[in-house]
Structures are given as C-alpha cells and as structure tokens.
Amino acid sequence: MVPLLLVLLVILLLFGGGFALHLLWYVAIAVVVLWLLGFLFRGSGGRWYRW
Known part of the structure; x- marks a missing residue:
C-alpha cells in the first residue's frame, strides 16, 4: 500500500511540475x-514602461 501511495505521489508531483x-x-x-x-x-x- 505504501509503495502505491509513493508512486501516486511522484506522478502527482511530476504532473504538477509539468x-x-x-x-x-x-x-x-x-x-x-x-x-x-x-x-x-x-x-x-x-x-x-518604467523598467
């Protein structure tokens, strides 16, 4: 169960970063x-502009 959650977390982070x-x-x-x-x-x- 923990490895599955870690994989899902990595996928979420990669999707968010992308x-x-x-x-x-x-x-x-x-x-x-x-x-x-x-x-x-x-x-x-x-x-x-005022740069």
Missing part, C-alpha cells in the same frame, strides 16, 4: 510579445 513549467512557457512568451510590442510602438517620448 503543468507549472508549461504555464511558465506561456508567461515567458507573453512577456516577450509585450516587450516586442513596446519596442515597436514606442513613441518619440521614449519607453512606455
């Missing part, structure tokens, strides 16, 4: 798109 990494890829892509849009559409006043 989902988190997949979500981080989407966040990274969104940040790059926003950065490119800010770079392309900036006005004569300079940058549109």
